[in-house]
Amino acid sequence: MRFEDLLRPTPKGLYCPPGDFYIDPVRPVERALVTHGHADHARPGHAHVTATRETLDIMAIRYGDDFSAASQEAAYGEAMTVNGVSVSWHPAGHVLGAAQIAVEKDGVRIVASGDYKRRRDPTCTTFEPVACDVFITEATFGLPVFRHPDDREEIARLLKSVGQFPQSAHLVGAYALGKAQRVIALLREAGYDKPIYIHGAMQKLCDYYESRGVALGPLAPATVDRAAKDQFEGAIVIGPPSAFADRWARRFPDPIACFASGWMRVRQRAKQRGVELPLILSDHCDWDELTETILEIRPQEVWVTHGREEALVRWCELNQIRAKPLHIVGYEDEAE
Amino acid sequence: MKPFAELLDRLVLTPSRNAKLKLLVDYCAATPDPDRGYAIAAITRDLDILSVKPAMIRRLVEERVDPVLFGYSYDFVGDLAETVSLIWPTPHGRAEDRGADDLTISTIVEALHSASRSDGPKLVEGWLDILDSQGRYALLKLITGGMRVGVSSRLVKQALADFGGKDVTEIEELWHGLTPPYLPLFAWLDGRTEKPVNLAAAPFRPVMLATPTDAEELTRYDPKDYLAEWKWDGIRVQVTAEGNARRIYSRTGDDISGAFPDLLEAMDFEGSIDGELLVGWPEGGAIRTGRFSDLQQRLNRKAVPAKLQAKYPAFVRAYDLLQSGDRDLRSLAFEDRRRHLEDFVAGVPADRFDLSPLLAFSSWEDVAERRNDPPDPVIEGLMLKRRDGAYVPGRPKGPWFKWKRDPRLVDAVLMYAQRGHGKRSSFYSDYTFGVWTGPMDDPQLVPVGKAYFGFTDEELKQIDKYVRDNTVERFGPVRSVRAEPDHGLVVEVAFEGLNRSARHKSGVAMRFPRISRLRWDKPPFEADRLETLEAMLD
Ligand SMILES: [Zn+2]
Numbered sequence: 001m002r003f004e005d006l007l008r009p010t011p012k013g014l015y016c017p018p019g020d021f022y023i024d025p026v027r028p029v030e031r032a033l034v035t036h037g038h039a040d041h042a043r044p045g046h047a048h049v050t051a052t053r054e055t056l057d058i059m060a061i062r063y064g065d066d067f068s069a070a071s072q073e074a075a076y077g078e079a080m081t082v083n084g085v086s087v088s089w090h091p092a093g094h095v096l097g098a099a100q101i102a103v104e105k106d107g108v109r110i111v112a113s114g115d116y117k118r119r120r121d122p123t124c125t126t127f128e129p130v131a132c133d134v135f136i137t138e139a140t141f142g143l144p145v146f147r148h149p150d151d152r153e154e155i156a157r158l159l160k161s162v163g164q165f166p167q168s169a170h171l172v173g174a175y176a177l178g179k180a181q182r183v184i185a186l187l188r189e190a191g192y193d194k195p196i197y198i199h200g201a202m203q204k205l206c207d208y209y210e211s212r213g214v215a216l217g218p219l220a221p222a223t224v225d226r227a228a229k230d231q232f233e234g235a236i237v238i239g240p241p242s243a244f245a246d247r248w249a250r251r252f253p254d255p256i257a258c259f260a261s262g263w264m265r266v267r268q269r270a271k272q273r274g275v276e277l278p279l280i281l282s283d284h285c286d287w288d289e290l291t292e293t294i295l296e297i298r299p300q301e302v303w304v305t306h307g308r309e310e311a312l313v314r315w316c317e318l319n320q321i322r323a324k325p326l327h328i329v330g331y332e333d334e335a336e
Numbered sequence: 337m338k339p340f341a342e343l344l345d346r347l348v349l350t351p352s353r354n355a356k357l358k359l360l361v362d363y364c365a366a367t368p369d370p371d372r373g374y375a376i377a378a379i380t381r382d383l384d385i386l387s388v389k390p391a392m393i394r395r396l397v398e399e400r401v402d403p404v405l406f407g408y409s410y411d412f413v414g415d416l417a418e419t420v421s422l423i424w425p426t427p428h429g430r431a432e433d434r435g436a437d438d439l440t441i442s443t444i445v446e447a448l449h450s451a452s453r454s455d456g457p458k459l460v461e462g463w464l465d466i467l468d469s470q471g472r473y474a475l476l477k478l479i480t481g482g483m484r485v486g487v488s489s490r491l492v493k494q495a496l497a498d499f500g501g502k503d504v505t506e507i508e509e510l511w512h513g514l515t516p517p518y519l520p521l522f523a524w525l526d527g528r529t530e531k532p533v534n535l536a537a538a539p540f541r542p543v544m545l546a547t548p549t550d551a552e553e554l555t556r557y558d559p560k561d562y563l564a565e566w567k568w569d570g571i572r573v574q575v576t577a578e579g580n581a582r583r584i585y586s587r588t589g590d591d592i593s594g595a596f597p598d599l600l601e602a603m604d605f606e607g608s609i610d611g612e613l614l615v616g617w618p619e620g621g622a623i624r625t626g627r628f629s630d631l632q633q634r635l636n637r638k639a640v641p642a643k644l645q646a647k648y649p650a651f652v653r654a655y656d657l658l659q660s661g662d663r664d665l666r667s668l669a670f671e672d673r674r675r676h677l678e679d680f681v682a683g684v685p686a687d688r689f690d691l692s693p694l695l696a697f698s699s700w701e702d703v704a705e706r707r708n709d710p711p712d713p714v715i716e717g718l719m720l721k722r723r724d725g726a727y728v729p730g731r732p733k734g735p736w737f738k739w740k741r742d743p744r745l746v747d748a749v750l751m752y753a754q755r756g757h758g759k760r761s762s763f764y765s766d767y768t769f770g771v772w773t774g775p776m777d778d779p780q781l782v783p784v785g786k787a788y789f790g791f792t793d794e795e796l797k798q799i800d801k802y803v804r805d806n807t808v809e810r811f812g813p814v815r816s817v818r819a820e821p822d823h824g825l826v827v828e829v830a831f832e833g834l835n836r837s838a839r840h841k842s843g844v845a846m847r848f849p850r851i852s853r854l855r856w857d858k859p860p861f862e863a864d865r866l867e868t869l870e871a872m873l874d
Contacts, residue, residue: 143408143409143412144401144405144406144422144425145413145422146422157342161346164358164359164362244761244762247762249761249762254352256355267345267348267415268415270349271349276349308412310408311408311409314404314408315405318402
């Protein structure tokens with residue numbers, strides 16, 4: 001069997017002809033396998049969705065219980081058969097519930113890793129490499145300039161600034177699913193035990209993380225009447241990045257705009273967004289981790305999708321590894 | 337290098353002046369000598385070290401990184417030093433374990449100070465291997481002379497003053513006699529020693545400044561106690577020649593001599609004059625004063641071609657005399673200093689120095705009248721100085737007043753709004769406005785300026801709401817706002833002067849524009865036309 005006969009890119013997303021299913025389809029389909037709950041991977045409106053318990057729950061939180069007509073739960077390490085194709089699920093280390101999906105038939109195995117990262121993250125299960133013939137990798141940070149620093153140093157910089165500017169509120173922009181909870185958990189690990197204020201859009205997801213055993217410590221809504229403005233002096237407030245341009249941000253005293261994202265590695269990006277304290281925290285692999293993962297798995301072929309495909313393909317060529325870009329549209333690299 | 341690199345990154349992204357001061361003060365408190373002194377000198381660009389060309393850096397990185405991958409990366413990042421700092425291959429693990437903690441800014445500066453041109457690349461390569469990416473970035477900016485962190489030397493002096501609990505004029509006074517890493521200065525700021533004595537020849541003398549005033553306030557003072565002179569629209573300077581040293585200082589004590597070799601050459605005297613630096617041409621025994629835009633041709637240059645010096649000759653219009661020969665005149669009354677000044681100016685080259693004329697007046701009404709009808713367009717108002725006042729540094733209230741002429745006003749239409757920074761990042765607070773041009777029955781708006789202050793917080797909220805409710809298009813942080821003859825927001829814009837400008841589509845550039853009033857009442861078609869502005873050209 002040729003690799004492309006088992007899995008191939010189509011306008012709707014990655015399609016498996018023998019199994020008749022899509023992985024992370026970008027348009028409504030009959031049967032979807034979903035790697036994780038981020039909006040560009042998990043979309044509403046499919047007839048049937050298979051995903052981890054957490055991903056299904058997150059889709060229900062975001063889109064309502066009727067996000068698809070039917071759903072099926074998958075567990076890490078579990079294998080299932082879909083129309084004669086074997087499908088197994090493995091931790092991707094990206095956000096809570098994120099999975100790599102291994103698809104196998106007639107001795108050919110392809111791993112679609114979705115979004116993934118290799119670092120320890122107190123809020124989700126660590127990535128596990130899976131041997132395969134074809135490894136489909138993301139390339140969000142697929143340029144050799146992206147080398148994420150140690151998380152603890154980034155959190156330490158935030159805490160140093162909080163100590164330096166006790167009259168200010170530090171507003172930390174963080175993606176509502178995954179990044180926000182990780183920032184909170186890392187702050188707790190660093191010994192920060194005061195209440196952390198969160199934007200209303202994050203409440204349900206934080207509650208959900210707590211219910212899955214991810215301890216986040218005392219959280220309080222960042223929505224209090226005007227009279228109490230000074231209660232935010234010295235506070236850490238976490239909200240979706242988009243909210244910081246809104247009138248919402250005005251309630252805080254002398255705010256210092258922070259943004260937790262891998263993009264903050266590039267100063268110009270921070271500058272353009274008016275970020276004063278960039279925190280380089282990413283839920284994706286950096287360049288070194290992408291290339292090391294490929295070397296560790298040693299697949300016959302690497303397929304590169306969303307992000308800077310051409311650079312990672314070039315690196316594979318330089319290392320005598322067969323590689324090609326998939327050019328699937330619909331995944332946003334700006335989102336995180 | 338790490339604390340310094342971190343400081344740089346924070347300074348670049350911090351818009352608030354107070355927050356910048358705090359960052360600098362905290363750095364000085366936490367950093368030992370001589371690192372803090374070298375860091376300060378790096379920020380004020382007073383370090384004299386071996387520089388390395390960007391092309392050299394590029395060659396270093398291309399020995400280590402695939403040029404194709406480097407090209408993709410450079411395209412994405414857009415800045416060479418930053419790309420190299422990020423892409424430079426180092427082993428995994430903490431920079432501390434590679435010895436980064438021992439690699440301080442002092443080690444680097446001192447090594448570069450004594451290095452030969454051919455040593456440079458080897459040294460840099462070794463350091464790039466040790467530092468982390470933030471440290472590499474700081475290093476590359478340091479050695480390529482690209483250190484731009486949005487911190488003026490004035491701000492640095494203020495931070496040093498705050499750090500040591502001193503007055504900034506004391507720092508200004510000492511500054512020019514000091515060299516990096518400023519050990520005696522920090523010893524004094526730490527409280528370990530007495531204030532250092534400025535041993536420099538031709539030192540800077542902290543400047544006396546005026547407070548703004550108005551007709552109402554002046555009624556409390558007796559006009560007989562004051563002398564009046566014009567306030568010229570150039571830059572305030574202190575020109576000092578003592579022994580072999582000749583210096584031209586800005587009013588904050590920065591040495592700007594390098595930009596004015598023509599003036600420097602004419603400073604064949606012993607003394608220190610306080611005056612206005614202007615551009616002007618000798619004509620009939622006097623000097624015809626050039627506009628501020630002429631002077632701008634001469635500013636912010638390290639070297640000035642002879643052609644430019646001839647086309648825009650610099651001169652000083654003298655206001656005051658601080659030192660004459662070995663006599664310090666600062667404790668004398670202004671009236672007495674003025675007499676010394678008149679004698680002094682009579683003895684220096686008349687094409688490079690003239691005397692700021694005094695205005696005769698008998699009442700404040702007289703003064704008010706003269707103020708709005710100055711004899712020269714390069715006058716921006718007038719100065720009132722107490723006859724018996726000594727020359728004291730800083731801005732004491734009473735001895736010197738400045739009374740600016742009324743600003744020019746124009747009604748313009750809001751065209752674009754951009755989100756602000758810091759406190760204002762959730763507001764559309766930077767405005768581009770335009771006036772009408774083209775045929776009367778089909779007028780077009782042409783942008784004539786930008787303003788981001790002049791309004792109250794309450795008005796800011798109103799404009800912000802207007803912008804959000806009337807957005808036509810969005811590009812990044814900018815919104816274009818509905819601006820049509822019958823629908824739009826008219827703003828009254830105040831400005832100090834108007835220059836011709838080839839860089840602006842409208843052909844004019846405003847000086848110091850600000851929003852003076854919101855004209856919710858005025859239909860946009862009644863806003864001014866470009867012809868009105870052109871008639872106001874100085
Ligand atoms: Zn994702």
